[in-house]
């Protein structure tokens with residue numbers, strides 16, 4: 001999993017321990033993988049570096065077991081420490097070109113964008129893929145810029161690298177997102193917040209990733 | 212400044228933008244350097260990665276101008292991004308041996324400790340120096356474990372690497388700290404919180420670093 005080519009961004013799971021409501025983190029991620037998740041982004045916004053590192057070690061072990069790529073949100077050092085497959089940065093994180101310099105060409109670099117201008121900049125900076133959103137209002141992310149499906153489609157048509165939609169995507173709206181022709185959907189609550197995590201992933205996988 | 216040998220830990224400045232009360236950050240650090248500070252640790256606990264990186268670029272430029280080592284608190288990735296001289300980690304940050312693996316042998320690794328056991332562990336993990344404290348109660352750090360001067364002296368006598376005292380050190384107590392025989396004092400408010408930053412550094416330098 002050292003190459004950033006042929007990555008399946010289809011059903012892209014972004015972790016959030018809060019929505020698990022006390023359920024075991026690793027077991028929940030494993031259920032999601034068994035349901036069809038194709039890639040995991042470990043996202044921790046309030047953990048100490050020690051906690052983030054310890055979690056990353058465990059998630060890396062799980063991801064390796066299932067041969068699923070692991071992307072670390074924001075922290076290049078955590079990604080290096082656990083030999084993750086890549087890093088995802090937002091507009092408030094380190095510049096993508098600096099991330100690329102630190103990680104080298106064999107790791108995946110993803111960038112959150114909300115406009116065509118940001119998407120073009122990310123491509124220029126060496127990103128392997130972009131996240132685009134928020135597509136729908138959501139509680140799980142404080143970044144509240146809304147990108148319409150028409151804007152998403154326009155970005156997809158003008159960008160050469162894979163495009164992953166993010167923000168409030170769920171079983172009710174996923175088909176409208178899939179219709180834009182993008183490469184993947186990033187999901188948080190619509191998988192990890194569900195009582196049956198595996199079943200939720202299977203349903204979303206069937207509605208999008210297997211299109 | 213690529214070697215971690217012959218580092219002067221004498222007057223070790225830890226940054227804190229809050230105590231500057233609106234004064235220019237880089238200009239204040241420059242005043243502290245002109246007053247005799249021998250090393251700067253850039254510490255940012257609430258900044259975004261983007262802000263931290265931008266500040267680090269500026270502080271690196273300043274530190275290079277005066278040939279002062281720059282240490283980054285917690286974030287190995289920020290240190291790599293700006294080619295800082297090293298990283299300082301606390302007990303809640305990444306394990307020191309992992310930091311050493313990522314940074315390689317030529318960068319400085321410092322570890323915060325509060326007991327002889329932690330100090331010995333840090334040495335074993337490959338630390339170049341340890342911080343020991345908090346020596347006195349302080350508002351600038353939430354870590355409130357208190358290390359007495361007798362405990363500090365005991366740690367210094369049992370550790371082969373340089374020992375830097377930290378926590379509430381100021382013009383009134385610095386001589387008692389100096390008497391323990393340690394290699395450096397880490398200062399925040401007693402330099403950056405003073406109206407005349409350069410003068411405060413000069414006085415502390417005379418009371419400790421030139422001992």
Ligand code: NI
Pocket residue numbers: 001002003084085
């Ligand atoms: Ni891999």
